[in-house]
Ligand SMILES: Nc1ncnc2c1ncn2[C@@H]1O[C@H](COP(=O)(O)OP(=O)(O)OP(=O)(O)O)[C@@H](O)[C@H]1O
């Protein structure tokens with residue numbers, strides 16, 4: 001697969017986004033969004049990523065306007081642009097989404113940016129149990145895929161308000177009666193494990209549309225499996241400290257940290273790592289951009305698909 005490794009210095013030197021569009025020179029904006037060790041390097045790498053997206057969206061907009069016979073000053077059609085972010089459980093999709101939202105909303109075009117996670121479209125725990133899917137959480141069959149496609153169709157059709165269900169990592173379940181409102185953003189960051197899965201064949205023998213049909217630009221976050229496992233265990237142990245025993249038996253019913261860590265390792269091995277190798281990693285070649293992270297979450301490489 002032809003990939004071009006991004007040269008950040010050359011890209012940032014182009015300054016296609018003026019410095020005022022880079023969330024400021026003060027790198028402390030990074031800190032509330034992620035607990036990274038090198039603020040400057042993190043800001044620089046995500047600014048480079050933001051610039052790739054800016055140039056791509058401007059080029060798409062220019063192409064659309066030319067196609068409509070309109071000049072560069074004209075307004076495009078206002079359809080939300082969907083950026084997909086995928087990769088393993090705990091690889092940092094939500095964190096990257098938040099960093100990008102911060103940067104994108106500082107663009108000179110001041111776009112309104114929303115984030116939606118496919119977690120909200122997981123089947124509620126009771127339904128997973130009824131279908132004996134409780135050990136397949138995160139696998140394609142554990143989501144309401146029709147609801148995901150429906151959501152993206154409505155978004156692309158210009159719906160003014162769409163309500164999306166919410167998943168809680170503390171409850172390990174969909175939060176009953178809770179939704180977030182998506183109100184016709186300029187850019188939607190849509191993050192999840194399964195967004196690049198092929199559509200498959202439906203009962204009547206026809207191809208089902210794929211979720212990715214609605215994704216305009218797809219980012220895959222990649223890292224060493226051993227690093228992702230460590231991040232997953234750290235997050236699990238952190239959540240355990242913050243979870244009351246009434247919330248989540250899987251997390252909270254471990255009096256001893258070593259028991260909790262053993263459970264986290266078992267969930268990683270039997271569910272999340274399996275899902276990564278069977279379903280998620282095979283979609284990497286379908287991404288437009290691969291962001292490769294090192295052991296401390298630093299961005300080591302950004303590669304763009306050229307064909
Ligand atoms: N750039 C970063 N610097 C420091 N820590 C990070 C960074 N990115 C992610 N993390 C940490 O790694 C863990 C996983 O990150 P995050 O929750 O964003 O992953 P995710 O891919 O969205 O997970 P899931 O698929 O389970 O929702 C979290 O504990 C998060 O704080």
Ligand SMILES: CC(C)(CO)[C@@H](O)C(=O)NCCC(=O)O
Nearest residue numbers: 089119137138172193267271272
């Ligand atoms: C919610 C998912 C599936 C995806 O984000 C993941 O974070 C998760 O919870 N995986 C299942 C294993 C676990 O309970 O941690």
